[in-house]
Amino acid sequence: MNTLLSATQGFVGRQTRVSLGMYVFLVLLLCNLLWKWWIRRRDNPKGFPFPPGPKRLPVVGNMFDFARENESAAYLGMAQKYGDLVFLSALGVNVLIVNDFQTANELFEKRSANYSDRHESPMINDLMGWHWSFGHMRYGERWKNHRKMFHRQFQQSVAPIHRPVQLRSAHELLRLIQEEPQDLINHLRHNAASVIMGVVYGIDVSPKDDRYISVAEIALDGMARAANPGAFMVDIIPSLKYVPSWMPGAGFQSKARFWRNAVMEMRDAPFKKVLKSLSSGTAKQCFVTNLVTDLEHKENKDEEMEQIRNCAGLAYAAGAESSVSSLSSFFLAMLLYPDVLRKAREELDRVIGRGRLPDFTDRDTLPYITAIAKETLRTILHDPGNFPDPMRFNPERFMNKPDGQQFSPNDPLSTAFGYGRRICPGRFVAEGQLWITVASILAAFDINPGRDRNGNTVKPEAKFSSGMICHPLPFGYSITPRDEIAKKLIEQTLLIDA
Numbered sequence: 315m316n317t318l319l320s321a322t323q324g325f326v327g328r329q330t331r332v333s334l335g336m337y338v339f340l341v342l343l344l345c346n347l348l349w350k351w352w353i354r355r356r357d358n359p360k361g362f363p364f365p366p367g368p369k370r371l372p373v374v375g376n377m378f379d380f381a382r383e384n385e386s387a388a389y390l391g392m393a394q395k396y397g398d399l400v401f402l403s404a405l406g407v408n409v410l411i412v413n414d415f416q417t418a419n420e421l422f423e424k425r426s427a428n429y430s431d432r433h434e435s436p437m438i439n440d441l442m443g444w445h446w447s448f449g450h451m452r453y454g455e456r457w458k459n460h461r462k463m464f465h466r467q468f469q470q471s472v473a474p475i476h477r478p479v480q481l482r483s484a485h486e487l488l489r490l491i492q493e494e495p496q497d498l499i500n501h502l503r504h505n506a507a508s509v510i511m512g513v514v515y516g517i518d519v520s521p522k523d524d525r526y527i528s529v530a531e532i533a534l535d536g537m538a539r540a541a542n543p544g545a546f547m548v549d550i551i552p553s554l555k556y557v558p559s560w561m562p563g564a565g566f567q568s569k570a571r572f573w574r575n576a577v578m579e580m581r582d583a584p585f586k587k588v589l590k591s592l593s594s595g596t597a598k599q600c601f602v603t604n605l606v607t608d609l610e611h612k613e614n615k616d617e618e619m620e621q622i623r624n625c626a627g628l629a630y631a632a633g634a635e636s637s638v639s640s641l642s643s644f645f646l647a648m649l650l651y652p653d654v655l656r657k658a659r660e661e662l663d664r665v666i667g668r669g670r671l672p673d674f675t676d677r678d679t680l681p682y683i684t685a686i687a688k689e690t691l692r693t694i695l696h697d698p699g700n701f702p703d704p705m706r707f708n709p710e711r712f713m714n715k716p717d718g719q720q721f722s723p724n725d726p727l728s729t730a731f732g733y734g735r736r737i738c739p740g741r742f743v744a745e746g747q748l749w750i751t752v753a754s755i756l757a758a759f760d761i762n763p764g765r766d767r768n769g770n771t772v773k774p775e776a777k778f779s780s781g782m783i784c785h786p787l788p789f790g791y792s793i794t795p796r797d798e799i800a801k802k803l804i805e806q807t808l809l810i811d812a
């Protein structure tokens with residue numbers, strides 16, 4: 315009897331909680347719709363039409379028109395149908411797809427005062443705790459102050475001070491590939507991490523199971539999942555963020571808490587470590603030590619200290635994935651275009667010979683290597699107006715073009731790094747890293763297609779994942795040192811960099 319009673323009470327209790335949850339949800343949904351209606355009236359009082367786009371369904375709008383895979387082909391298809399500006403709207407989230415360089419330049423560069431804001435995601439910014447990251451901040455004073463600080467340490471004139479770390483990391487990558495060629499993608503991850511953690515915190519990361527890196531990967535995984543439009547209802551109805559985690563349907567709260575812990579550890583742990591080694595006099599010179607040492611003469615120390623921590627904490631999150639994606643695209647391109655590899659090899663042997671590996675001082679004399687690094691960045695840009703035959707990996711398109719004014723707003727290649735006031739502030743460091751890694755790899759290794767079980771060559775395919783940052787899908791390969799000379803040069807890097 316007692317058991318039946320308590321089971322009934324449990325059932326009634328659950329029912330009450332479910333209907334309470336439903337009731338709260340409906341009230342919040344109504345408030346949200348009213349709020350969005352008011353915003354629309356305020357921002358567009360004359361009711362001007364939006365640019366063209368696929369027809370919207372009742373309630374869900376264009377929810378099913380957002381590309382979940384092969385985004386570039388899907389949006390190119392829409393551009394061919396609707397024009398260079400395509401408008402999508404789903405559940406109050408409006409998205410404008412800009413399909414060509416000139417229009418993007420017109421909006422984000424020439425009218426950057428209007429188009430430099432960021433959409434604030436309640437899931438990412440508030441619940442998962444990315445509010446400190448200036449990559450996620452709304453346009454305004456707080457963003458400007460952070461960005462200025464970051465820019466000071468990574469701008470074109472300062473970027474060369476990071477080259478010793480980049481060169482050492484490129485050499486370490488050669489050694490790792492020589493030891494375990496089958497683990498290429500992990501080595502590329504380690505390479506991106508060791509450059510950024512070295513430049514920003516002066517910290518060496520280990521090639522396997524590094525705590526800083528695994529925590530950051532969890533944080534980034536959460537962000538990538540939450541960035542998918544419609545992935546979490548709280549982004550459509552922001553007031554849901556106040557719903558407690560015990561409410562039915564509020565599972566997003568516990569997911570957010572899990573990711574938030576990683577986000578905070580990613581931001582705080584390496585920063586604390588540098589401060590500790592600064593006070594014990596063992597810190598290596600880096601982004602954080604440069605800025606913290608400078609603080610001594612300033613008044614608003616606490617605020618600046620927080621800003622330094624925030625800027626440093628963002629570098630890995632903002633830069634690592636893109637760097638890995640670029641380098642794995644480079645490897646894929648070398649498999650698909652062996653002629654490019656041969657030509658690069660010919661340039662390297664002719665200009666620097668076989669007695670040493672390349673370094674940054676060789677840049678001006680290796681135009682074909684520079685063109686390969688640029689073409690690697692270009693592969694994500696498919697606008698045939700600026701890049702004829704865009705699906706072909708063709709470094710020649712950058713030969714005999716000046717190398718000095720790179721990534722200026724009127725350089726279509728700068729699009730790989732975004733636009734206007736939000737353009738990637740790490741681009742000079744990123745490009746330098748790509749250049750030295752590409753040059754070192756080409757000087758040291760043969761890169762060939764993989765073989766199947768019967769020993770037959772498997773021709774790789776140029777297929778990419780979808781999402782915020784696209785990576786080549788896994789491909790077979792064989793990477794071996796070119797010859798005994800290359801092997802020796804790779805081994806010697808251990809002594810040179812010690």
Ligand code: HEM
Nearest residue numbers: 448449629632633636637640731732733736737738740744
């Ligand atoms: C090949 C490598 C890289 C690529 C392709 C890349 C690309 C981009 C793109 C497309 C954006 C968005 C720009 C926009 O909103 O218009 C961005 C933002 C950003 N990137 Fe990079 N990036 C790379 C490497 C790096 C590195 C190494 C760092 C740090 C050292 C970095 C730091 C940032 C930051 C902090 C932002 C946010 C800027 C803001 O919102 O004001 N990136 N990047």
